[in-house]
Amino acid sequence: MIEKEALKSKLKQTHIAVVGCGGLGCGTVLSLTLLGVGKLTIIDDDRVETDNLQRQILYDLTSVGNYKCDVVKEQLHARNNTIEITSFKERLTSQNSEKLLKEATIIVDCTDNYAARLVIDAYCSKQQIPMIYTGVKAAEGHISVFNYNGGKSLTETFANAQEVFQNEDCNDSNVMPQIVSIASSFQVNEVVKILQEASTVLQGKLQVFNLSKNVFRVFDLK
Numbered sequence: 001m002i003e004k005e006a007l008k009s010k011l012k013q014t015h016i017a018v019v020g021c022g023g024l025g026c027g028t029v030l031s032l033t034l035l036g037v038g039k040l041t042i043i044d045d046d047r048v049e050t051d052n053l054q055r056q057i058l059y060d061l062t063s064v065g066n067y068k069c070d071v072v073k074e075q076l077h078a079r080n081n082t083i084e085i086t087s088f089k090e091r092l093t094s095q096n097s098e099k100l101l102k103e104a105t106i107i108v109d110c111t112d113n114y115a116a117r118l119v120i121d122a123y124c125s126k127q128q129i130p131m132i133y134t135g136v137k138a139a140e141g142h143i144s145v146f147n148y149n150g151g152k153s154l155t156e157t158f159a160n161a162q163e164v165f166q167n168e169d170c171n172d173s174n175v176m177p178q179i180v181s182i183a184s185s186f187q188v189n190e191v192v193k194i195l196q197e198a199s200t201v202l203q204g205k206l207q208v209f210n211l212s213k214n215v216f217r218v219f220d221l222k
Helices: 005-013 023-033 068-079 114-127 161-165 177-198
Strands: 015-019 039-043 084-088 107-109 131-137 140-147 207-208 213-221
Touching: 005 039, 005 177, 015 023, 023 039, 023 068, 023 131, 023 177, 068 084, 107 114, 107 177, 107 213, 114 131, 131 177, 140 177, 177 207
Parallel strands: 015 039, 015 107, 039 084, 107 131
Antiparallel strands: 131 140, 140 207, 207 213
C-alpha cells in the first residue's frame, strides 16, 4: 500500500470518468475533487429538476433547468481550481463511448441505467481498466469493482445481469439522501484503494449495506 504523499501524487496523475451526475455522481465527484484528482470527465445529458434537490448535493433552486454537467463543473472549480474537468452533455452509448471515455484510467458508474452499465463494462473490459459500480435502492446499497487487474467483467460475473441491475433507480425506489451519501463514499474509497494497490479492492466481491437493518456485509462473487 502506498503512503499518503505518494497517493496525493498519484491522484494528481489520475484521470477518472464519472458517468451520471445524480445523487451518486454528485457525492462522488465532490469527494474526488476534494481529494485532489488531477483530471475528471463527467458525463450526463440531464437538466436539474426540483425533485433532484433532496439527494443531489451540488444543486440548489438556482440550478433548476440548467444542465447538470454545467452546474457540477462550476461547483467543483469553486472548490478546486487546479482540477482539469471535461464535461459531456451526452448520454453514454456504444457509439460514443470511445470519445467520451477516452484516456480515463478508472471509470465510476453512477448511473441507474442498465444499458449504460453494459457500455461502461464493455469499454472497461476492452481497455483493461477498472469499473467501479454502485447501486442504491430503498435503504440498501451495493458496491463492487469489475475489470480490475485482469478480473472479471460485470457481464462475466452475473449471468442474469439485466435482472440484477436494471431495477435500481433512485427516482422510483424512494432512496433517502443518507443512503446515497454512504454509497458514494464507498465508491470513492474503491478509487483510493485501487490507487493504493490495496489487497482489499472489491474485485470479485460485493459490498452490501442495509441501513434499516444495520447490516454491512461483503460477499464473494464467482
